[in-house]
Amino acid sequence: MYGSVPLIVRLLASSVSVANRAGKIVRDVMSKGELGIVEKGKDDYQTEADRSAQRCIVASLAAQYPNLKIIGEEDSLEDEGEVVSDWLVNEIDKEILKLQCPPNLQEVKEEDIVVWVDPLDGTSEYTQGALMLKRDPWERWKMYLTHPFISMKWYLSLLQNNYGFLEHVTVLIGIAVNETPVAGVIHQPYYKNIVEGDKKIGRTIWGLHGVGVGGFTPAPPPESIVITTTRSHSNPVVEEALKVMNASKVLRVGGAGYKVLQLLEGNASIYVFASPGCKKWDTCAPEAILSAAGGKLTDILGNFYKYGANVTKPNKTGVLAAVNNELHSYALERIPEKLQETLANK
Numbered sequence: 001m002y003g004s005v006p007l008i009v010r011l012l013a014s015s016v017s018v019a020n021r022a023g024k025i026v027r028d029v030m031s032k033g034e035l036g037i038v039e040k041g042k043d044d045y046q047t048e049a050d051r052s053a054q055r056c057i058v059a060s061l062a063a064q065y066p067n068l069k070i071i072g073e074e075d076s077l078e079d080e081g082e083v084v085s086d087w088l089v090n091e092i093d094k095e096i097l098k099l100q101c102p103p104n105l106q107e108v109k110e111e112d113i114v115v116w117v118d119p120l121d122g123t124s125e126y127t128q129g130a131l132m133l134k135r136d137p138w139e140r141w142k143m144y145l146t147h148p149f150i151s152m153k154w155y156l157s158l159l160q161n162n163y164g165f166l167e168h169v170t171v172l173i174g175i176a177v178n179e180t181p182v183a184g185v186i187h188q189p190y191y192k193n194i195v196e197g198d199k200k201i202g203r204t205i206w207g208l209h210g211v212g213v214g215g216f217t218p219a220p221p222p223e224s225i226v227i228t229t230t231r232s233h234s235n236p237v238v239e240e241a242l243k244v245m246n247a248s249k250v251l252r253v254g255g256a257g258y259k260v261l262q263l264l265e266g267n268a269s270i271y272v273f274a275s276p277g278c279k280k281w282d283t284c285a286p287e288a289i290l291s292a293a294g295g296k297l298t299d300i301l302g303n304f305y306k307y308g309a310n311v312t313k314p315n316k317t318g319v320l321a322a323v324n325n326e327l328h329s330y331a332l333e334r335i336p337e338k339l340q341e342t343l344a345n346k
């Protein structure tokens with residue numbers, strides 16, 4: 001029906017609609033209260049929301065674009081579990097369809113594309129948010145006891161945080177063409193918004209190379225250096241890379257998507273994570289949107305990651321990102337060579 005619209009624009013428009021649906025699934029699992037937490041590895045968890053949102057995204061995109069290579073964080077469950085027909089999205093965002101495709105992307109074919117899907121980025125924050133939504137203190141305490149990875153210190157900090165960490169949760173769909181992220185979607189299922197006087201939950205941020213970004217209001221970086229980094233996966237090397245930045249403030253927030261949003265909205269200047277925990281699905285969509293806005297996302301050594309179908313999934317040499325090249329260079333110059341070697345040789 002929209003065959004005259006270049007593939008990359010159609011795929012981005014479909015991804016916006018699919019991400020909105022996945023976000024609704026993420027909220028529905030939370031409302032039901034049965035999170036079905038599975039431990040995949042150290043500090044690495046999966047919930048029913050991760051699984052269901054992934055099935056929705058992969059099945060919806062594969063049905064419409066059969067020759068795409070789609071790689072999702074929760075791929076190991078590919079053939080298990082059914083895809084509820086209500087999860088199959090064939091809507092396509094009409095506003096995105098109107099975008100003017102840049103000349104260099106007009107001829108892109110499905111075979112040139114790899115889609116990287118993180119159905120729920122910020123799983124730690126999601127599970128902790130669930131805990132905090134239990135208003136009854138006894139219920140909350142019982143749930144805490146079934147969360148083996150939440151320390152008492154965290155539990156107390158969560159209580160003081162007014163349940164705020166759910167905003168850190170995002171759904172990420174990144175579109176790479178010939179190994180480079182060129183388009184992407186970051187959907188925030190718990191973003192609270194007032195649109196024309198009505199309360200709305202959720203928002204969807206998108207970016208396309210050569211066109212720009214949308215779904216939010218971009219803002220310049222703060223006057224002094226503000227760093228954003230992990231709140232749930234820190235270690236001494238991560239902390240060492242923060243110290244050298246001479247920052248006025250460190251924003252410890254969850255998820256790669258949410259941290260790049262902090263850069264785009266002018267809350268932080270640089271995103272530093274000197275650790276191998278992030279994978280290609282964490283950075284593909286954020287990198288595409290950040291670079292469409294004039295920013296840069298690389299590893300801690302200043303090299304771009306590649307997003308082809310056969311690359312290794314872990315971003316072994318960490319993440320360094322900024323809203324512009326100057327801030328990126330500022331940060332890169334400060335990372336000690338020894339620290340870069342530590343990560344490169346791990």
Ligand SMILES: Nc1ncnc2c1ncn2[C@@H]1O[C@H](COP(=O)(O)O)[C@@H](O)[C@H]1OP(=O)(O)O
Pocket residue numbers: 042043044045073118120121122123124229230231232233253254255256273276277278279282
């Ligand atoms: N050690 C780790 N193990 C598993 N996932 C990690 C690890 N470190 C980072 N990640 C992924 O990268 C995202 C950003 O990291 P952080 O929040 O620590 O800054 C996390 O939300 C998580 O994605 P996900 O939540 O999709 O599993």
Ligand SMILES: [Mg+2]
Pocket residue numbers: 044045046073123
């Ligand atoms: Mg995960």
Ligand SMILES: [Mg+2]
Pocket residue numbers: 118120121122256281282
């Ligand atoms: Mg993630």
Ligand SMILES: [Mg+2]
Pocket residue numbers: 050073118119120121122123
């Ligand atoms: Mg995830």
